[in-house]
Amino acid sequence: MRETHDDGELPVEERIGHLIKRAEQALISAKSRALRVTGLTVPQYAAMYMLAQKPGISGAELARLCLVTPQTMASVLTNLERKGLVNREASSVHSKVLVSELTSSGRRLLQRADRLAVSVERALTDAFTTTQGNDLRDLLGTAIHTLEKLNAQGQSIALPAKKPSGP
Numbered sequence: 001m002r003e004t005h006d007d008g009e010l011p012v013e014e015r016i017g018h019l020i021k022r023a024e025q026a027l028i029s030a031k032s033r034a035l036r037v038t039g040l041t042v043p044q045y046a047a048m049y050m051l052a053q054k055p056g057i058s059g060a061e062l063a064r065l066c067l068v069t070p071q072t073m074a075s076v077l078t079n080l081e082r083k084g085l086v087n088r089e090a091s092s093v094h095s096k097v098l099v100s101e102l103t104s105s106g107r108r109l110l111q112r113a114d115r116l117a118v119s120v121e122r123a124l125t126d127a128f129t130t131t132q133g134n135d136l137r138d139l140l141g142t143a144i145h146t147l148e149k150l151n152a153q154g155q156s157i158a159l160p161a162k163k164p165s166g167p
Contacts, residue, residue, distance in 0.1 A: 035116055043072065044076055044079065047073065048106060059100065060097075086101070088100045
C-alpha cells in the first residue's frame with residue numbers, strides 16, 4: 001500500500017485512475033486506427049462482437065454489455081442497420097422492444113474487424129511476460145472489484161480534515 005499525503009493531495013503521476021484512463025485511450029486509439037479500413041468505429045465493432053456472442057438481445061442489454069448508455073447504443077445500432085450490418089425487429093416477448101442480430105454481411109465484416117482488433121490486443125499482450133500479464137489482469141481485477149464495491153455501497157470518500165495553518 002502506498003503512503004498517503006496528509007493534505008489529501010495526490011500528484012497526477014501517482015493517480016492510478018489517470019494511468020488507467022491513458023491506457024484506455026491509447027487502446028481505443030490503436031483499435032480505431034486498425035479498424036479504419038473496415039469503416040467501423042470501436043463502438044460499432046464492440047456492438048457487433050457482442051451481438052455475435054448473444055444474437056437477438058435488446059439494445060439496452062447490448063448497451064450494458066458494451067459499457068455504454070442505451071442512447072449511445074441506439075445510435076450505434078441505427079448506424080449499423082443503415083450499413084446493412086444489423087437487422088432489428090420487434091421482440092417476440094415484448095413488441096415495444098427491438099432485438100438485434102448481425103446480417104450475413106455483418107458477420108463477414110466482423111470476422112475481418114475482429115482479426116484487426118485481436119492484433120492490437122496481441123501486440124499489447126506481447127509487451128508483457130506471461131507473469132506480468134497475469135499480474136496486470138489480477139491488479140486490474142482488484143481495481144474493478146474495489147470500485148464496484150464503493151459504487152454498490154453508494155459510498156463517497158470523505159476528504160481528510162485540513163490541518164490548521166499557523167501557530
